[in-house]
Amino acid sequence: DTGVSQDPRHKITKRGQNVTFRCDPISEHNRLYWYRQTLGQGPEFLTYFQNEAQLEKSRLLSDRFSAERPKGSFSTLEIQRTEQGDSAMYLCASSSLGGRDEQYFGPGTRLTVT
Amino acid sequence: AQKITQTQPGMFVQEKEAVTLDCTYDTSDQSYGLFWYKQPSSGEMIFLIYQGSYDEQNATEGRYSLNFQKARKSANLVISASQLGDSAMYFCAMRGFIQGAQKLVFGQGTRLTINP
Numbered sequence: 001d002t003g004v005s006q007d008p009r010h011k012i013t014k015r016g017q018n019v020t021f022r023c024d025p026i027s028e029h030n031r032l033y034w035y036r037q038t039l040g041q042g043p044e045f046l047t048y049f050q051n052e053a054q055l056e057k058s059r060l061l062s063d064r065f066s067a068e069r070p071k072g073s074f075s076t077l078e079i080q081r082t083e084q085g086d087s088a089m090y091l092c093a094s095s096s097l098g099g100r101d102e103q104y105f106g107p108g109t110r111l112t113v114t
Numbered sequence: 115a116q117k118i119t120q121t122q123p124g125m126f127v128q129e130k131e132a133v134t135l136d137c138t139y140d141t142s143d144q145s146y147g148l149f150w151y152k153q154p155s156s157g158e159m160i161f162l163i164y165q166g167s168y169d170e171q172n173a174t175e176g177r178y179s180l181n182f183q184k185a186r187k188s189a190n191l192v193i194s195a196s197q198l199g200d201s202a203m204y205f206c207a208m209r210g211f212i213q214g215a216q217k218l219v220f221g222q223g224t225r226l227t228i229n230p
Binding site: 031033035040041042043044045048050055056058089091093100101102103104105106107108110 | 118147149151156157158159160161164166205207209216217218219220221222223
């Protein structure tokens with residue numbers, strides 16, 4: 001069991017550019033989540049997948065944000081036309097259906113928009 | 115709507131002492147789960163302990179225990195015999211179990227510093 005992995009770990013981009021992040025969940029987990037965490041705050045929910053279906057989206061997820069999980073395994077989060085306010089840590093988590101369903105987090109991708 | 119409140123921005127304790135981190139919650143759900151996570155400076159969120167709303171006994175995981183007081187809507191984390199490696203941010207979170215409510219709602223966290 002290799003845990004949740006995220007790539008890249010750090011991304012610096014200029015305002016207006018598009019960025020894409022990848023998350024690989026724990027292999028047997030069918031639920032995958034994206035959160036955003038700004039400095040000094042707790043993580044905020046962005047979106048959630050069960051297998052390949054995107055079942056829940058936060059209003060924080062503006063039209064510039066899109067997430068996919070095409071084959072029910074890895075997921076990508078794309079931000080188009082980045083803004084300075086998008087600078088944050090983007091965390092991915094996964095869990096398995098049933099039981100207490102605790103979420104296991106990856107190391108995060110830190111985005112800096114200059 | 116669910117809400118988590120952590121009223122201690124920072125805590126400082128001596129190594130080997132026990133420490134209690136406060137967490138209160140608000141929800142109209144009858145069935146819910148409460149979680150504690152640790153976030154070291156590296157940034158990764160580490161799951162520590164879970165308490166279900168219908169669990170009759172307080173959860174324990176090694177040096178971690180959860181003091182669950184349902185009527186007061188509190189779920190405090192107790193760390194016994196603190197160690198230097200316990201220095202980190204600690205987040206309390208909750209999740210409802212109604213259909214579609216899979217997200218975790220987090221508090222603002224408490225920064226714990228263990229002094230040698």
